Amino acid sequence: EDISTIVMTSPSVALSSYRDQHFRGSRHLQERKLLTSCTLYVGNVSFYTTEEQLYELFGRAGDVKRIVMGLDKQRKTPCGFIFVEYFCREDAESCMRYLNGTRLDDRIIRCDWDAGFVEGRQYGRGKTGGQVRDEYRTDYDPGRGGYGKIVAQKTVLPQA
Amino acid sequence: MSRRKFDEMSDYDSSRDRKRRRTDAVEIEDRLESLIIRVGEKSTSSLESNLEGLASVLEADINNYKSKILKILSDCAVTMPEKTTIYTTLVGLLNAKNYNFGGEFVDMMAKKLKEALKACMWRTARYVLRFFSDMVNCHVISTNSLLQLLHTLLDTARDDNSPQVRSDAYVYAVLSCLPWVGRELYEKKEQDLERLLKHIEIYIRKRTRKHVPGLRVWRSDRPHPQEEYLDCLWAQICKLRADMWQEKHIARPYVAFDSILCEALQHNIPPLTVPPHHPDNTYTFPWVVFRLFDYTDCPEGPVLPGAHSIERYLIEEHLHNILREHHTERKQCAAVLLDFPLKHKIPLEYMIVEVVLAELFHLPTPKYLEICFGSLLIELCKLQPATMPQVLAQAVELLYDRIDTMNVCCHDRFVSWFSYHLSNFQFKWSWDDWLDAAQLDPMHPRAKFIIEVLQRSMRLSYHQRIAEVVPEQFDCFVPAKPEHIFKYGAETAPEMEGGEVAQRLEACIRAKGNPTEVLQILRELPNPLRDGTEDEPSFNPLQVQIFTQVLLHLGSKSFSHSFAGITKFLKTSQNSCHPQLFEVLVGPNEEAQMVLLREMYEVWAKHQQMLVMLTDKLLRSHIASCATVANWIFSKEMQHDFTRSYIWEILHGTIRKMNKHVARLQKEVNEARERHSGRDSDDSSSDEEDSRPRPTEEEIERMEEKLEAVQADQKNLFLIIFQRFIMILSEHLVRCDTDGRDFNTHWYRWTIGRLQEIFMLHNTQVERYSQTLSTLLFTQDLDPHILDAFNQFVALRS
Numbered sequence: 001e002d003i004s005t006i007v008m009t010s011p012s013v014a015l016s017s018y019r020d021q022h023f024r025g026s027r028h029l030q031e032r033k034l035l036t037s038c039t040l041y042v043g044n045v046s047f048y049t050t051e052e053q054l055y056e057l058f059g060r061a062g063d064v065k066r067i068v069m070g071l072d073k074q075r076k077t078p079c080g081f082i083f084v085e086y087f088c089r090e091d092a093e094s095c096m097r098y099l100n101g102t103r104l105d106d107r108i109i110r111c112d113w114d115a116g117f118v119e120g121r122q123y124g125r126g127k128t129g130g131q132v133r134d135e136y137r138t139d140y141d142p143g144r145g146g147y148g149k150i151v152a153q154k155t156v157l158p159q160a
Numbered sequence: 161m162s163r164r165k166f167d168e169m170s171d172y173d174s175s176r177d178r179k180r181r182r183t184d185a186v187e188i189e190d191r192l193e194s195l196i197i198r199v200g201e202k203s204t205s206s207l208e209s210n211l212e213g214l215a216s217v218l219e220a221d222i223n224n225y226k227s228k229i230l231k232i233l234s235d236c237a238v239t240m241p242e243k244t245t246i247y248t249t250l251v252g253l254l255n256a257k258n259y260n261f262g263g264e265f266v267d268m269m270a271k272k273l274k275e276a277l278k279a280c281m282w283r284t285a286r287y288v289l290r291f292f293s294d295m296v297n298c299h300v301i302s303t304n305s306l307l308q309l310l311h312t313l314l315d316t317a318r319d320d321n322s323p324q325v326r327s328d329a330y331v332y333a334v335l336s337c338l339p340w341v342g343r344e345l346y347e348k349k350e351q352d353l354e355r356l357l358k359h360i361e362i363y364i365r366k367r368t369r370k371h372v373p374g375l376r377v378w379r380s381d382r383p384h385p386q387e388e389y390l391d392c393l394w395a396q397i398c399k400l401r402a403d404m405w406q407e408k409h410i411a412r413p414y415v416a417f418d419s420i421l422c423e424a425l426q427h428n429i430p431p432l433t434v435p436p437h438h439p440d441n442t443y444t445f446p447w448v449v450f451r452l453f454d455y456t457d458c459p460e461g462p463v464l465p466g467a468h469s470i471e472r473y474l475i476e477e478h479l480h481n482i483l484r485e486h487h488t489e490r491k492q493c494a495a496v497l498l499d500f501p502l503k504h505k506i507p508l509e510y511m512i513v514e515v516v517l518a519e520l521f522h523l524p525t526p527k528y529l530e531i532c533f534g535s536l537l538i539e540l541c542k543l544q545p546a547t548m549p550q551v552l553a554q555a556v557e558l559l560y561d562r563i564d565t566m567n568v569c570c571h572d573r574f575v576s577w578f579s580y581h582l583s584n585f586q587f588k589w590s591w592d593d594w595l596d597a598a599q600l601d602p603m604h605p606r607a608k609f610i611i612e613v614l615q616r617s618m619r620l621s622y623h624q625r626i627a628e629v630v631p632e633q634f635d636c637f638v639p640a641k642p643e644h645i646f647k648y649g650a651e652t653a654p655e656m657e658g659g660e661v662a663q664r665l666e667a668c669i670r671a672k673g674n675p676t677e678v679l680q681i682l683r684e685l686p687n688p689l690r691d692g693t694e695d696e697p698s699f700n701p702l703q704v705q706i707f708t709q710v711l712l713h714l715g716s717k718s719f720s721h722s723f724a725g726i727t728k729f730l731k732t733s734q735n736s737c738h739p740q741l742f743e744v745l746v747g748p749n750e751e752a753q754m755v756l757l758r759e760m761y762e763v764w765a766k767h768q769q770m771l772v773m774l775t776d777k778l779l780r781s782h783i784a785s786c787a788t789v790a791n792w793i794f795s796k797e798m799q800h801d802f803t804r805s806y807i808w809e810i811l812h813g814t815i816r817k818m819n820k821h822v823a824r825l826q827k828e829v830n831e832a833r834e835r836h837s838g839r840d841s842d843d844s845s846s847d848e849e850d851s852r853p854r855p856t857e858e859e860i861e862r863m864e865e866k867l868e869a870v871q872a873d874q875k876n877l878f879l880i881i882f883q884r885f886i887m888i889l890s891e892h893l894v895r896c897d898t899d900g901r902d903f904n905t906h907w908y909r910w911t912i913g914r915l916q917e918i919f920m921l922h923n924t925q926v927e928r929y930s931q932t933l934s935t936l937l938f939t940q941d942l943d944p945h946i947l948d949a950f951n952q953f954v955a956l957r958s
Binding site: 010011012050051052053055056057060061067094097098099102103104105106 | 488489490491529530531532534535538576580583584586616619620621622642718719720769770773
């Protein structure tokens, strides 16, 4: 099946427009992997969401092979995204169909296809160690460390 | 040229090629298909003028595109049953203009019916039959030939050599087309109709209903009777008959064209021979109609059609069909449900909720993932925030009120769904309405419901949240804080046997000691099984206990930590020079595995989810066998938690793993056989699959041996489980009898319910061993209460 057919017939399992810029390989290879992957990226997760909560929720779509928590590169603490890997594609699709856009820890989570977990991808790519989006956002989000990093730095009182 | 650019260009070229290859004919065919498929959808013109226009267009193209038009129409007849009358009208108009076309269409549909019956596609057959019936209304088919067909189908009811579910399928098909053609038959062939109904009545009377108790969501018929599906439809048809076959639900566009249609010549349906029963045939399982609401539950507004009104049947069928078609796209599904035609004439939200819950609680198993219904209901709440949440809340209240007699499988699903639903609404609920539950025995279904909901809610959030969200009267229901207990901590270790060794073991593993070093420390422990004789005990329970305790303690931070800890001592390519610790300490020894499981329970008794995850990990790592886990579940040590849901989560997970293993091996064997024989014909396909070396006869034999061995394990697992059930239930019944007590305790209801659950959830696999079970375990001398569970399962297919 090609991508445009999927968008028309099963929009909830279609690929998004996001492509990991760090992916090693051609666009074509990346898309092929995305179309057959059993791994999902999940974003907008709270920093405080535990592995237990994740297994409980994502286990409802099928048997979970593993969960990798996204970590702040410097602090090695959760920074609000995860990878969920299922044993089969069908279960990962169920996750896209039924869990994407619903709530976990009171937050609407966003699931998207991932080409597959590779060591190193569990770290945030923002300058201060977390996710890039947390560098630039301007709202106050208590589940994701409060203000965005740049905003937070600006409000630090100048030294005497 | 860079590789990326080349790829893009070749995509562009092939699409141009595709366009060049398209002929006008294909474009016309596509347009015809689109016109036919979309007729009846929202339009600026009236349906009548659209039908008239379409009939003219098709008639003009009949000569050139006849087979395509026939195919599209016959497909639409079957895939869009809610538009039956639209398509029959269209066919009627075409038949009036072109008699031969009408005849060819009838022949095509007859062929479709025959194929559907042969392939056991009962729903398709039902819709073809319905289409035939409605074609009588459009003067395409003669009444006599329809009656003949209906009688032919009903004759299967006389066949005593085939299972009841077979004749049920035929009788159900006949009954379900009467709403369309009943009136016409009543007006023109009243006696024939009465004779037909008499035949059906006799059949309905003599049917057995052994399957019914196991398929009811509630044991009680209060406040609403839970009727078997065929009984319910029969009652609905009887009521329709009492109303002179006047029904107001089905739209009949052909009425407007009566003057044209009645001029047409009618066809006869070619005679049909019903395909005989074959042991490989599959039939639809019977079901019990789920009734939650009646008209008193709905507020002022459109009235809910009564349980025996034909409207209720027709609307529910349509709603179920919408779910079937759209359940994989929840946003679409919710939108289509809420856009139901005639939605202003019915309390739509109530009917939707009842149908969705009917599917969630469907026995033996729901048709789709439970989460499908959960997310759909949330989507519906999103689209109708003013009404949906309230209707759902009302439904929950009613379910809670009637939970006393709810089937155990359904109770579990209710818990699972409700906790998930609450997690999307901050666990806000009118808990105060349920305070009376705090006075009840914790094994009472209501108390248990709240206990398990809070447990699952905790898993979706965290302990403190749940403890705070419920009223203080529910403190007795709040789960324990999910912490672990380590026997060999600094304070307690010195008093324990082997405590000092345990502490050194902990330090060693913390310091990343290798398996050889770890084993060395463990070897210092005495073996309590040594009885002074020469015999070497088969394992050392003290070693297993301490190793398990320390390992799980070190991994207590999270699931990942525990899994990593276990994986470290499994055989891998990295540590192959070291002993595989689980192999050495435990191995295939079932007693040793039991010690491990028991110790795991000692450590994590308060964290049910961890127990589920760890058992899963132990099974996947082949440290514990499925049979051992089953025996552990039924052991004395687990009696305290025996009725807790997580125990059954573990057991069903164990059975499922075994089933998946068998299925996987079966698939490999089938594929290997295919590749083996496929290569004989030397097809020159460039399929990637065929590039693998063709499997030898030897390899296939080995695979089949492996499959047989695992199937033997599967059979053994079911035997163990059923045997243990029979033992504990018989024991209970005998003890109550001697003590003069009533056996019908909460424990008894939960346990017999869990036995039924095994039959329901795994009915396909258990079916394979049905003979063995009836010979070895479920024999006639067994207590009838226990035997009933087996008989109800057998009745699903008989």
